[in-house]
Amino acid sequence: MPTATDALDHAADLAEFIAAAPSSFHAAEEVARRLEDAGFVRLREGESWLSATGGRFVVVRDGAAIAWAVPGTATAATGVRIFGAHTDSPGFKLKPRPTTGRLGWLQAGVEVYGGPMLNSWLDRELRLAGRLVLDDGRDVLAATGPLLRLPQLAIHLDREVNDRLALDKQSQTQPVWGLGGAESADLLAELAAGADVDPGRIRGYDIVTADAARGGVFGRDDVFFAAGRLDDLASVHAGVMALVAAADTATDHIPLLAVFDHEEVGSGTRSGAAGPFLSDVLERLWLGLGADREQQLRSLTDSWCVSSDVGHSVHPNYADKHDPVVQPVLGSGPILKINANQRYATDAVGAAAWNGWCADAGVHAQEFVSNNAVPCGSTIGPITATRLGIRTVDVGIPILSMHSARELAGVSDLWDLRRVAETYLGG
Template sequence: MTESHIGDLAAFIAASPSSFHAAEESARRLEAAGFHRLDETAEWPTDAGRRFVVRDGALIAWVQPDGAAGEIPFRIVGTHTDSPGFKLKPKPTTGAHGWLQAGVEVYGGPLLNSWLDRELELAGRLVTTTGEQHLVRTGPFLRFPQLAIHLDRGVNDGLRLDPQQHMNPVFGLGDVSSADLIGHLATLAGIRPTDVAGYDIVVADTAPGQVFGLDGAFFAAGRMDNLVSVHAGLAAITAAPPAAGHVAVFAAFDHEEVGSATRSGAAGPFLSDVLARISDGLGATESQRLRGFASSWCFSADAGHSVHPNYAERHDPANRPVMGSGPLLKINAQQRYATDATGAAEWARACAQAGVAYQEFVSNNTVPCGSTIGPLTATRLGIRTVDIGVPLLSMHSARELCSVDDPASLAAALTAFLQPA
């Protein structure tokens, strides 16, 4: 199971260089599993079925059983499709001294040094003057070249990268006036450069996912935060049969790395819109909808931290999860994670049903804790929410690291969550 899961995860990551590609690859897999794609602008069917809807770089899928009543609860797996990195600015074709460079803006909180000296690509969507959207990717195309040690003898005593001055990737040689980066992307997408009215283009690592280490213990790839969870959620929802007691839901939001405050982010209305339309189709009153929400659950699946062998002092002394020993239950007293005691019990139940071991994660008191879509979902909908995830090293690096075993264990636990015994 682990080998096939990791191989499929590597393929999913390779097909998903941007949030828009991740949403469309998820859509492709859902359709292959018998899900029907819906249009947000159309009327939706109200009978039982397996359905999904895409909003920009986000996607929500659900399995609605026969005979569902208005107060039926939801069991939701929440994830996000975006990853830290860089995004093209307006007027992105730049350069100097005979070099062609891309003007990029930092997206989220990447480890800047990890992006140096890698073969990278541009990927995302182009939108035409008529509103049509076209996905595009370049393959290996650009690079952030590091300064040679001969020109900075003190670099190993401390590397400082200025995001504006030093993080301008090269993609060619020549005069800037004769180059057109957006025109190149348009040509790749099969449209005229003059038809491009807008774009959302990010930088992505092109190296394929790789299993390595003693007995193949490790898996490394880009964008594992949070495509590992998206992939696990897809596995869980496609395996979920129509269950009489609940509607199974898989939500993959965009823009988590920059705060989620968008129409396709977890702080926006996407999930509440979809749940409301499902409830409305069942003829639910507002009272019935709220009763259903009171019995609902959400597992917020996002990457977490494994103890780092070279920086153990940065971790809590009593809670030091190790990759390969199971996915994480993420806990924070300031509610940066939404887990509470009832959520911990529900997570323990799902893991026991799946036969999966799990670990607890809590931050060192001197190290600020990040957050997830979990608290946002709990706040917006009032649904009981639990924060979980696979432990990583090198989180927010261009290339992250996990155990080969933990992604499959996460998928098994999420499958059990959507199919409670």
């Protein structure tokens, strides 16, 4: 039987995962590293996969990764069970010529990425992380320790700050990282030093900010877990753990993990859910099993996608922002996400399936629906359903402070999501 210790152990491992994944590129590599440690074989997109007809495999495309395990009973018409999530989070991304500054301060030129809660990034130490592309074409992962900070203006200089706080996205979101003149410093050299490369060889980069503080458990009876990038590394981590377990138990379907980049900015990239990555992998997987086009289409009708992303817990200080009846709360289980306008892909068939998987896992399920006056976001779920025609259901865990630099989840919910994912992928 699962215990509170199991949930705390899962949270501790999630903290390790988040620390190792400060950018989408690091997250994809950490997914591949963990799966390779569990016996998965890494494939390269430019190589033949025709021999990859059985066993366990993982492939990385930029900041996205897809992994699967083919059971010995698989045929050309075997369906897949996909657990989908995303690797990116809202924040800031380095602009060209990022070493800036004024009045004796070194600053970083950054652009807002996605929809972060800007005020949550104030007065906390930040890391830089991402990839450097060198003059020989190689991608190199790079990350710093605590390096930057967005210092808030003192209340003495803005007496109305507690009545309203509105940050100018250009002039008031450029973090400081040192003292001196910009002509005598090089922010990219800080990244290059950590990656052990010559900064003069850098020809391109994709670098973002991340909270430098580690994730941690707190609260009465250790019920809370706070960390940066819970949206959506909580789901990515649960999917990795579930796939490792399902690789040994699935028999009548192919369990598959698909984690995409750029969800926070619309998914319309080669490594996003709206791109061809998943469909390309599925086609090559089925070709390896000898499937023709008709068998591939038959397989899709026997397949599922669970799109896992965080949702809103009811907030005790802002109850009017939530539906007056459907009010999921931290610590009461994963959520089934429902929207009449198909911002989530859940329908009645998907709801029944998800509730069944939760029951099989012994996990209490909750539902989420928005207040009619508060528009909801969307996920990779409707995108995947539209691209593949595959039955899709949107789920996740309830959190507070979504899109903050540091978000809040329930320890038991993180563990329960993993348990349901194992039941779903493992059959």
